[in-house]
Amino acid sequence: MTEIIAPRSGTAFPLSRGETLRVIDPEGGQVSDMLAFMRGDVREVVSNGRTFDYEETIRLTTGNRLWSNRSNLMLEIVEDNVGTHDFLLTPCSEATFRHFYKDKPVHRGCFGNLAEALAPYGIAADDIPVAFNIFMHVPVDDAGKVKVLPPPTTPGDFIRFRALDDLIIGLTACSAYDSCGGTFKPIHYEIEP
């Protein structure tokens, strides 16, 4: 069954070991911030630093795994027809809207959406780390400078993860202007046994 995340919103749900999660960009050009917490102890959380260290790359795609702050495996990317994702930048928030979009209305962003969706699982806002930003296009040049460009996705593009442990997943349809090329669109997802 396909679940729909409305534009500029977010959700959270359990994903059990062995299940797969397919995240779909139904219209193209949208980003989805994903977080993962261990269901048995939500103080264990996905970590960009541990993942970069063990996977030996900052560009994650099919075959790469996402690791926790305690060096345990959480998710494996089992299919990816995009190959462009970001794991450097934090979810957009009220503060990032004030910083980057001074002339636009402030929005609570993916950060606020994730904090609300994760609260029922006992996860505090301060425990939200860098998210795995699905479809987000953040090139790094030779000098280390980062840019946020529109996602290269076309309608129906997707990525598929297998859960390697019992998890709580946070997932958004991104709220920031730059990451989505100025448009706000939904994200679809499917959980498969």
Next chain:
Amino acid sequence: MTEIIAPRSGTAFPLSRGETLRVIDPEGGQVSDMLAFMRGDVREVVSNGRTFDYEETIRLTTGNRLWSNRSNLMLEIVEDNVGTHDFLLTPCSEATFRHFYKDKPVHRGCFGNLAEALAPYGIAADDIPVAFNIFMHVPVDDAGKVKVLPPPTTPGDFIRFRALDDLIIGLTACSAYDSCGGTFKPIHYEIEP
């Protein structure tokens, strides 16, 4: 006054707004993992993701600032005669020793040293994020692949930070083989008013 961090050890200390912290590589070729927490509420902590976002680079040097998970300023780099630092990889730990150095004795690493030094300030091991790895040489190639090379420092090289708030600092002399080119050396630091 010059303080000495012995090889493969770590320490923690307060640093007040306006003070500067000079971190020195006395022999050359050594790395120092640095963490910063807000003294008023240690749940606020330095964040690589927020820093990359606001500074728009992953290569931080003179003039760049380190930001917290709540989007507040913590430290500014005011002098840097090296220019090579890493903010991608997590502190070495028992798990990273088991992963990368299967034929070598397990060490608790910078992670264990930081956890012990920070515990008296009410900071839990799970609250240790990606550290700012001073002098650590982690090139990223065009495909995103990361490598850990020996630091390019010569004896006496240093970096100087100004505290932009009242902080608790964690600081190590790194314990891993790759980051220090296989040698273990001390780190020196000085706090200046």
